[in-house]
Amino acid sequence: xxxxxxxxxxxxxxxxxxxxxxxxxxxxxxxxxxxxxxxxxxxxxxxxxxxxxxx
Numbered sequence: 001x002x003x004x005x006x007x008x009x010x011x012x013x014x015x016x017x018x019x020x021x022x023x024x025x026x027x028x029x030x031x032x033x034x035x036x037x038x039x040x041x042x043x044x045x046x047x048x049x050x051x052x053x054x055x
Contacts, residue, residue: 005034
């Protein structure tokens with residue numbers, strides 16, 4: 001995917017878990033990041049200062 005997410009992306013994930021489709025899902029962490037964990041960090045507009053730490 002490699003694109004910035006939208007509030008709609010998060011809303012769809014929440015609706016999926018709250019709807020009957022998610023009735024058998026328990027104790028899981030659903031990561032909605034467009035594959036960011038797979039591809040690594042992607043800061044298309046530069047990493048925000050509060051994420052830089054002591055760099």
